[in-house]
Amino acid sequence: MKITFLGGAETVTGSKFLLETDAARVLVDCGLFQGYKWLRQRNWQSPSIDVDTLDAVILTHAHLDHSGYIPVLYRHGFRGPVYCHAATRDLCGILLPDSGHIQEDDARYYARHKLGKHENPLPLYDRATAEASLQLFHALDFDDRVSIGDLSFFLQPAGHILGAASVIVDARGKRIGFSGDVGRGNDVLMRSPRPLPPLDMLLLESTYGNRRHAQQEPFAELAGLVNRTAQKGGVVLIPAFAVGRAQLLQHLLVSLMQSGEIARMPVYLDSPMAISVSDIFCRHRELHRLTEDECMLMCEQVTYTRSVDESKAIMEQNFPHIIIAGSGMATGGRILHHFKRLLGTPSTTVLFAGYQAGGTRGAKMLAGADHVRIHGRSIRVRAKIEAISGLSGHADYAELTQWLQDSELSADTAVHLVHGEPDALEGFRNHLQEHTRFPVEVAGYRDVLQLTREL
DSSP states (O other), X not given: OXXXXXXXXXXXXXXXXXXXXXXXXXXXXXXXXXXXXXXXXXXXXXXXXXXXXXXXXXXSOOSXXXXXXXXXXXXXXXXXXXEEEHHHHHHHHHHHHHHHHHHHHHHHHHHHTTOSSOSSXXXXXXXXXXXXXXXXXXEEOTTOXXXXXXXXXXXXXXXXXXXXXXXXXXXXXEEEEEOOSOOOTTXXXXXXXXXXXXXXXXXXXXXXXXXXXXXXXXXXXXXXXXXXXXXXXXXXEEEOOTTTHHHHHHHHHHHHHHHTSSOOOOEEEOOHHHHHHXXXXXXXXXXXXXXXXXXXXXXXXXXXXXXXXXXXXXXXXXXXXXXXXXXTTSSXXXXXXXXXXXXXXXXOEEEEOSXXXXXXXXXXXXXXXXXXXXXXXXXXXXXXXXXXXXXXXXXXXXXXXXXXXXXXXOTTOEEEEESSOHHHHHHHHHHHHHHOOOOEEEOOTTOEEEOOTTO
16 A cells, blocks of 8 residues: 655645555545646646546545646546545536636636737636536535545544545555645634544644744734724725635625624625635525524624625725635636726735745735836735735644544554645654654655555
């Protein structure tokens, strides 16, 4: 039995782990590479997976860095099952077609304006291919056990977003855990991740492996930022991931207005995808902490702008307001059009409320860039750039360590760190070596890990 690290190794995107036994070939996660151009170019390489002999894909959750490569596999002929939680299937039903649609739009825009090096820019995949790939999805509940050849697996809740799971695989006398993205024990929206069962090996995410989240109450931090901007007559622009972060921000802002901690002002959710996800969020109440009344308030007190004309109409507002729009790392989506209009205005505040992968526009702005390129133009940054780490849906290194200690792992459980930037991976490796008894290694891109019964 062996594991090949085809993504999510030495980087925080592109999660793909190929597990092979004598009688099964399974891909755990099937994500897109994002961020730096040299990483994104991997998406265009021929799949390093023989789709004809691949038995199944198992998804930990719906975010595109874990699911967004499925349409590429489909285009290359993969027709096996894609197993995931029912909420993950519902979310992918929105995310994957939207991803294809955005790529088509971007390709047309670049062709029309003759941007980039390609005379005829093409999308990695289109909306039709993404929609066709959805027929492969098989929805599971947590703890449903599925057999594939000589292995079996089940999903257990990992917090983070709706349907997010850790994958527990039993094969050839060994039990392997794939953590997926792990949520926080005190998350405002999501329930706590379930502690792990006994494992021989764990592939553990390390997104925040060298960082602690701010201990400040996120309600108070957000209220202060909004109030300061409103006093200047400005606009708060929030690039937000459509799944999880947009719904959290809706809830926080509506709650702050209800309590009087911030003034009532228009809040726009300018993302058709995030609007659809909010509907799914309210349907899956068993997976999160909000009550039915809180879900209703979250949706009723925010203005949803679905059409392009409704989005453009926001530009006519001359008084303080808040815009939540995709994408979360400012790599695309409607937020870019608001950036082009408002980044040069000192009274504007741009609030990043989630992880910014290296090489993304969001990461560059947080690093202090005074200009960013948007649609081929250089835009001056005069707006105030802020970040609230307390809103992250990822556990930080201390929270991950506590999760491990609450689990049923032994000192012999071999931990391989994945899904992190190099500094985070190294920092987390050092921390675990100093504070736990687990043998810890950092997984390398395309490394092959051979497992024996004597592991």
